[in-house]
Amino acid sequence: MIALAGSGWCLGDPVPLDRLPEWDGLADGERAACSALGIESVAVAESAGATDLAAVAARRALDAAGRSAADVDVVITVEARAPETLVSSDATRLQAALGARRATAFSVGGLGCASLTPALLTAAGLLRGPDVRTVLVAHGSKPATSRRYRHPVTVNGDSGGALVLTASGGTRIRDVLLETNGDYADLFRVHYRDRPYDQWREECADPTAYSFRLAVETRNRLRDLTARLLARNGLTPADVTTYVAQNLSLPSHRNYAEVLRTPLAPSCARNLARYGHLGPNDTFHNLHTGDVPPGGRVVLLDTSPTAAWSAVLVETGVGADGTHLL
Known part of the structure; x- marks a missing residue:
């Protein structure tokens, strides 16, 4: 059992579906299926990358938990569906953006929408050890392609989310x-x-x-x-x-x-x-x-x-x- 000490979020501005650049180019069947999803608008942050969104959310989560970047022992980045660049490290990029110099940083993922779960399992294992007291889990969500509509599944918005996890606390996982x-x-x-x-x-x-x-x-x-x-x-x-x-x-x-x-x-x-x-x-x-x-x-x-x-x-x-x- 681990505890959720604080969470933080960074969401793009809601944009109506019919104002998305791709809307007019959808085939009739795609537009009908998209309209039936129950999505009226999507969060859009065109000028922010996945790491930017994750960093804002992480700072807000740390504030909510009453902690600073210096308190973080481990930064776990839930990997994006498409990295901003190949070969380089989004995990250590986020660490540097936060100034969490004392922390160890790495990423987990590979399971799409369910990729936060392996991060929770990893954090739980780390918090059982003697040297880890605070784990920060963060993710920046951006579409993998230039199109937000994923036929026939959903429409992707832009967001950052972060959780501060500790060994004990009032809100327990x-x-x-x-x-x-x-x-x-x-x-x-x-x-x-x-x-x-x-x-x-x-x-x-x-x-x-x-x-x-x-x-x-x-x-x-x-x-x-x-x-x-x-x-x-x-x-x-x-x-x-x-x-x-x-x-x-x-x-x-x-x-x-x-x-x-x-x-x-x-x-x-x-x-x-x-x-x-x-x-x-x-x-x-x-x-x-x-x-x-x-x-x-x-x-x-x-x-x-x-x-x-x-x-x-x-x-x-x-x-x-x-x-x-x-």
Whole structure:
């Protein structure tokens, strides 16, 4: 069990879908599918890179936790879907931007939208050791291509998110489960080596596999993961205050509600409509804006078409000074 001492966010300005540069170039079927996602606008920060967004969010998270960059022992960067440059290190770039000179910095990822979960597992292991007291996890989310619409999945917005994790505190991450299936490793892909950036396109190699086979497996995985998470913590569904998930689309939210037999937290639909999909930042941002009362138990669920599925159990509380840490 680890604690969430503070979180920070940096979101682009909401831009209506029909004002995106790509909108007029969408085919009729793409535009119809995009309009049905439940996304009214997306967060856009054109002048900021992924590291810029992550750095702003990290500073805000440290302020919320009452800590400085000098207090950070480890900086874990959740890697971007497309790095800003090849060969160089986004992890140590973020470390330098923060001035966290004493820290060790590295990145984790490889699971798309679910890539925050391995960062939590890594932080939990580090915080069990004698020399690590504060871990900063940060991610800057930017589209991998020049197009924000990912047919037929979602629309990507720009965001930075950061969590300050410690060994103890009022808001506790009690348990984390993660499952993966390499059968879908290449289901979505962007060919880039032989073409300029403005010609990069994300492709779904098998739309039927995504819409049917993976959809059925996702329902089963989420149902089983949630049941296992609760059972091994001695809880029942009645003990859960609310559920949050990532923001892909309203149909995906309905799918979650059917699997869980209860609606998601209202913050999920609000943030989906206003900001679009914020990548791995979605779930903890939905938790942060979800008005969960002290003592509440929340299950955070993530899926990724790579494919990966995760479930995280969080208990909210108050710190020693009576301040709600979220």
